[in-house]
Amino acid sequence: VLAPALELLVAELDSLGSLGMEERADATGAVLLLAYFPAGSVDAGVLTAAAARCGARWLGCEPVPPADWDRSWREGLGARCIGGLWIRPSWCASQGLPELVLDPRQAFGTGEHATTRLALRLLLEQLRPGDRVLDVGTGSAILALAALRRGAVPAVGVDCDPLAAREAAENARLNALPLQVVCGTPDALDPAHGFEVVVANLLLAQLEPHAAQLGRLARRALILSGSLEAQRPRLDALYAATPWRPVRELTEEQSGDRWLARVLHARSRQS
Numbered sequence: 001v002l003a004p005a006l007e008l009l010v011a012e013l014d015s016l017g018s019l020g021m022e023e024r025a026d027a028t029g030a031v032l033l034l035a036y037f038p039a040g041s042v043d044a045g046v047l048t049a050a051a052a053r054c055g056a057r058w059l060g061c062e063p064v065p066p067a068d069w070d071r072s073w074r075e076g077l078g079a080r081c082i083g084g085l086w087i088r089p090s091w092c093a094s095q096g097l098p099e100l101v102l103d104p105r106q107a108f109g110t111g112e113h114a115t116t117r118l119a120l121r122l123l124l125e126q127l128r129p130g131d132r133v134l135d136v137g138t139g140s141a142i143l144a145l146a147a148l149r150r151g152a153v154p155a156v157g158v159d160c161d162p163l164a165a166r167e168a169a170e171n172a173r174l175n176a177l178p179l180q181v182v183c184g185t186p187d188a189l190d191p192a193h194g195f196e197v198v199v200a201n202l203l204l205a206q207l208e209p210h211a212a213q214l215g216r217l218a219r220r221a222l223i224l225s226g227s228l229e230a231q232r233p234r235l236d237a238l239y240a241a242t243p244w245r246p247v248r249e250l251t252e253e254q255s256g257d258r259w260l261a262r263v264l265h266a267r268s269r270q271s
């Protein structure tokens with residue numbers, strides 16, 4: 001498939017009932033698109049015609065050996081210890097305490113992504129017992145629940161996605177932790193009620209419009225994750241004209257991307 005035709009072909013195959021698609025590069029660097037269909041659900045002629053309409057070359061059909069996909073997916077996920085805290089799905093036996101039990105559902109945040117792990121390590125380093133913690137873009141609430149498990153009082157999780165807000169509240173209930181969930185953006189919060197630690201695992205473009213408000217809400221530490229190392233100049237520019245200064249940084253590579261997370265302290269509070 002040539003790149004301009006790819007989107008069109010993906011849309012065509014989707015409308016024909018594909019269960020999922022996978023892009024790979026062939027030996028020449030061209031895109032090879034694998035589309036999965038229930039056996040016998042679509043005629044090879046229909047697929048050949050769809051490929052031709054999109055300027056792609058049809059390579060053929062192959063049966064996929066039967067497998068217990070749900071089981072293999074579950075087997076790929078296990079308990080992880082991040083910053084001294086165990087995170088495990090409910091089907092894994094406990095490996096130690098303290099722990100959080102989080103099953104992967106639709107909201108982001110099981111510890112499988114580098115940005116979550118970086119944010120969690122920095123959060124647990126910065127946290128002191130009794131800190132008030134705000135988790136912006138809480139997703140599954142992994143960060144806010146970790147803070148509560150390690151002595152934060154209170155922790156508030158904010159997410160603009162109602163589905164994430166529901167899952168965050170459900171995860172808090174399952175872990176018997178008193179998380180306060182706000183469905184919205186950090187602009188809904190009053191800076192008069194500050195938080196010793198504000199953590200935000202957001203893509204840089206999502207963080208940028210709210211950076212000033214996070215600076216107003218944080219009292220001691222601001223923890224930012226979700227930017228690529230290549231975006232460092234944009235991240236530096238966010239707080240350059242404020243008292244917030246980077247004091248610690250971690251990076252981690254995942255699938256060819258190097259992610260960056262940092263802690264900022266307010267200059268007047270550092271000395």
Ligand SMILES: C[S@@+](CC[C@H](N)C(=O)[O-])C[C@H]1O[C@@H](n2cnc3c(N)ncnc32)[C@H](O)[C@@H]1O
Pocket residue numbers: 107108109110111115116119135136137138139140141142143158159160161164184185186201202203206210226
């Ligand atoms: C990368 S996930 C982080 C989830 C979790 N905190 C973690 O570290 O794994 C980002 C989350 O931020 C939410 N989000 C994006 N923009 C937001 C905004 N402006 N205000 C609140 N939440 C936002 C998304 O819905 C998503 O759940």
